[in-house]
Amino acid sequence: MFETPEEITAAGEVGRLPSGPSGLGTSAARVADAIRPGATPPPAGDSGGCLRVRVPYRPQAVRMGGPISPGYAERQWGDGSYSPLYLPMTARIDDDLARAVDDRLVAWAERVGIYADRLEAFHATGFGRLATLAHPDTDDVDLLLLGAQVNAAWWASDDYYADESDLGASPTKLPPRLALVMSAMDAPPPAGKYTAQLDEALRADPVLVALNSATAHLRRHATPSQVMRICNTTSQMYVSWTAYAAWRHLKELPPVWRYLAARQHDSFYTSMTLIDIVGGYQLDANLFYEPRVHRAVMQAGTAAVIVNDLHSVEKEAADDLPDCNVVLLIAEEEGCSLQEAIETAVSMHNDFVRGFEASQRELAGLPSAELQRFLHGAQAWMAGGFEWHSSTDRYK
Numbered sequence: 434m435f436e437t438p439e440e441i442t443a444a445g446e447v448g449r450l451p452s453g454p455s456g457l458g459t460s461a462a463r464v465a466d467a468i469r470p471g472a473t474p475p476p477a478g479d480s481g482g483c484l485r486v487r488v489p490y491r492p493q494a495v496r497m498g499g500p501i502s503p504g505y506a507e508r509q510w511g512d513g514s515y516s517p518l519y520l521p522m523t524a525r526i527d528d529d530l531a532r533a534v535d536d537r538l539v540a541w542a543e544r545v546g547i548y549a550d551r552l553e554a555f556h557a558t559g560f561g562r563l564a565t566l567a568h569p570d571t572d573d574v575d576l577l578l579l580g581a582q583v584n585a586a587w588w589a590s591d592d593y594y595a596d597e598s599d600l601g602a603s604p605t606k607l608p609p610r611l612a613l614v615m616s617a618m619d620a621p622p623p624a625g626k627y628t629a630q631l632d633e634a635l636r637a638d639p640v641l642v643a644l645n646s647a648t649a650h651l652r653r654h655a656t657p658s659q660v661m662r663i664c665n666t667t668s669q670m671y672v673s674w675t676a677y678a679a680w681r682h683l684k685e686l687p688p689v690w691r692y693l694a695a696r697q698h699d700s701f702y703t704s705m706t707l708i709d710i711v712g713g714y715q716l717d718a719n720l721f722y723e724p725r726v727h728r729a730v731m732q733a734g735t736a737a738v739i740v741n742d743l744h745s746v747e748k749e750a751a752d753d754l755p756d757c758n759v760v761l762l763i764a765e766e767e768g769c770s771l772q773e774a775i776e777t778a779v780s781m782h783n784d785f786v787r788g789f790e791a792s793q794r795e796l797a798g799l800p801s802a803e804l805q806r807f808l809h810g811a812q813a814w815m816a817g818g819f820e821w822h823s824s825t826d827r828y829k
């Protein structure tokens with residue numbers, strides 16, 4: 434088949450890596466017991482005693498170190514005129530590492546052909562920087578590059594197929610294009626002469642070449658269940674994209690509840706499915722999909738994507754066919770100002786982060802080093818995603 438080359442919360446137990454036994458399988462029996470139907474989780478560690486300190490948004494050019502987010506804070510954002518976002522603190526800002534990943538990412542983008550006439554802008558977007566901010570538990574450039582490539586390829590499908598009219602995005606062409614993406618990521622079994630035609634189509638579109646190449650890189654680092662986790666989450670996300678396309682095509686605005694339900698399956702949860710792969714370990718599928726774990730990662734992913742909607746209001750309102758955006762939809766539905774709608778979205782975001790924190794506390798007693806590391810990874814992702822949205826050129 435075709436393949437190309439603030440208020441800081443001293444979070445008690447939640448803020449630290451587990452001190453118990455670690456390594457794959459060390460506590461498999463205890464974990465299996467703890468997640469079996471009807472089991473009650475062991476008591477979580479004490480996470481009380483919050484220390485609260487307001488922290489302004491202040492990008493720093495220095496390495497902050499640490500693989501673990503040091504706790505939660507109320508963080509200023511934008512021009513500072515809105516209520517703060519309650520978020521984890523960023524664990525690591527390492528501009529040298531980010532540059533190394535971004536340089537390799539741009540060389541890859543050039544090879545596969547995405548953003549061909551706008552590589553400088555693509556470079557300034559800094560998907561490599563996003564990977565280094567969101568995955569502070571590794572310094573491995575190749576693994577960070579993998580995270581950056583998969584995200585950049587998803588974003589290319591978003592820009593070229595779903596959102597950017599000037600890049601050829603079209604609501605009616607979107608569903609068949611997304612169906613081809615799944616063939617680029619997960620080659621169907623040979624179908625005689627039709628396979629050659631499929632391969633030709635996959636080679637003809639840079640977005641598909643990028644997704645195919647990123648997935649090939651993924652297969653070199655991930656287990657089969659991790660690879661299929663990525664593929665299945667991608668197609669789950671694309672169901673929501675087809676809903677947005679229908680609304681755009683019909684020039685209908687969905688009610689907020691309906692958009693939010695779609696957005697919850699089209700969130701940075703998708704990006705978070707890379708956390709253990711980029712970290713160089715595996716969270717077992719039965720733990721990843723354990724309902725309380727699933728809910729926690731969905732809470733983190735939804736919070737992180739509301740940060741995206743907050744930062745992209747202007748960009749999304751400006752397209753000939755405006756995108757769905759939670760702020761714009763709240764303003765329309767409530768008949769309120771954008772400022773008021775932003776405050777509502779901030780408060781919704783903060784509730785999701787607090788919900789994640791509560792889930793993390795509830796899960797803190799589960800004796801799996803991989804699970805605890807993954808939850809810290811989701812915490813770090815929210816912080817890194819915020820840092821990136823605050824500084825990338827993409828939303829300027």
Ligand SMILES: CC(C)=CCC/C(C)=C(\C)COP(=O)(O)OP(=O)(O)O
Nearest residue numbers: 584587588591699700701703741745
């Ligand atoms: C594309 C990708 C990494 C998927 C996960 C999160 C997600 C669905 C997006 C960031 C796409 O949402 P949106 O189209 O609002 O993003 P932009 O504002 O265009 O960056």
